[in-house]
Amino acid sequence: MTGAPETARNNTVNTVLGPVPADDLGVVAVHEALLSVVPGAEHAFDITMDRAEIFENLARKLREFREHGGGTVVDSTGMFHGRDVRLYEALSRSTGVHLVASTGMGPEELLGGYFLTPQTDPPTPWPAGKFADLFTREVTEGMVVPRVERRGAAGLVATAADPAGRTATEESLVRGAARTARDTGVPVSLRYGADAVGDLDVALDEGVPADRVVVGGLDRTDAVHAGAPFDIARRGAHVALDHVGCNDDDRYVTDRQRVALLLDLVREGLGDRILLSGNTIGEAVGHPAYDLPYSHVAATFVPLARSAGLDDADARRILVDNPRDLLTLR
Template identity: 30%
Template sequence: MLRRRDFLARAAATGIADAISGPARAAVRAGMARTVLGPLPASKLGYTLPHEHIADGPYFLNKWRKGGRAAFTAEAVEKLKQVRAAGIDTIVDLTTYDVGRDIRFLEEVSRKSGLHMIAATGQRFFPPRYPDVTMPSRTVEGLAAFFVKEIEQGIDGTGVKAGVIKIGVVAGRPTGLEETGLRAAARASKATGLPIRIHTDAARRAGESDAVILEEEGMDPSRVSFDHSDGNGDIAYFLGLARRGYRLGMDHVHRGLAANAEPSFERRAQNIKQLVDAGFAGKVFLSQDAEFGGSLLAEEAKDFRSKLDPQEGLLFTARTLIPRLRQIGVPDTEIRTMTVGNPRAFFAVS
């Protein structure tokens, strides 16, 4: 039996090939989720927001207000305590290294707010916007080794480990660089048992082209969520992916509130109901892709949703979307499946 320390030494020496052979998975017990404060039985995750951005502060570093980091952290903790008081138990932060992830901040606000948090490894792929960030590698093997390192050893020299892999695919079809990321994510997922969440352009049915690459890598669809899926109004798009086993993140529903938005808020809510009615509540996630850290730091950093919906932020789903789903006939049992049961199954190491 290979001990964990021996495995880490060997993985460091020989790279991803050994990591994929199995022992990485044995290092975390199945059924446990990986939070920034350590392993947690997935049954304790509770009501989970699976796609948010808490630790995106450093991108706005030049915007620190008076009081600096300490004051910012205190304000963030106060706001997160309100989220906790509203009944949310866990937030998954999908901020990757290349969009300003601050892992120490995430660990600190989790500890002080009482919210469980899960950090992400992976790539968002915005190199031109972040010229000071050096990509670790542009090969599939090199990227996969980097992801496995953030999962098994820790992030940025801390012992805080990633609990999910996030990949950004900006357009309808992956670029070469994005395809490299998708393949690396699949290999790191298979080596570690962690799930993958993908930023997709749903209006251009990106999930379908991403799935081709993931399936070439032998990825289990139930370990993949196509996020921002509600940007497509065609129920056939969702049903096709759900029937193949994929999960769907409905986390841009607030965008439907804008004048002339397509699909509208109401259309997005109705599509969620149709998925539930078709028996797929266990494939649906509800979240709101809030840029929490950035919106606290700078007026000009407030995202589209913050302007539309300044009071709700991380509570949009709980205060606006879920009440509407209840009104149109989605039963509480199915809402619980989407907010508790599906995340519990997905974020447990497999």
């Protein structure tokens, strides 16, 4: 293993190339994927992963993001969905875009049996403390590069629950992720299951401050109809409307409906809780691509919101200030 990564809690953010001043992040695409691989797909006989082609494709997309004023992309896929720290380091050096990588995992269906305790009947999940130790070491010692070394520190701990409802394993994941955020100063991202407020409450029960938590998927139709974005924001957590650009899926509201929701949150005095992203997948292996530009939020969606009444100060707050404050080590 290499030595522990350079870290500092002095208005800095962990990127794959080390800590950078938080004020250097610029416009942030806060909930995206770079290389997303269905676990095991890299071993399939009918799938070829050309690393040079993957690099060139992602570099092109990141340069386009930078040309539209983008500064930072957050890969929030966690540990086991294709995260390639060396690739991300090379991409950041080549394009000048800051890249923040994440630790964490979930939902349960994507974990694999290793993270259950098979000696019991039925199998029981890892306790929250084991997940917390795993995730915390990826922040304090560096992200694992199988199997012999650790590299740069994770800047985010991410987890997700089943849309049908949080399982016992997923509760352990949420608690472990929250403990890591509480103890290391990185934020925690929760893709909620069936109950956004309930999932947030599990995290808050571990003592992590609400403003260190972002609840994702809050532009889901069920969340909007239930008023969950307002409930989450009033509790002090960040509200992620993170499927911007998705206009043909009944599970999510449309961009025009997102604009209306965004403006309603701003009018309620909750503009400092809003985060936007597109859930873009730069390179997909083993599942369908989602080839939305990383620049879509800033270049297309925010101008739509401005035409509907969003002012420049609030636009900057949502694109720059809110993600900066979330990602800054505390």
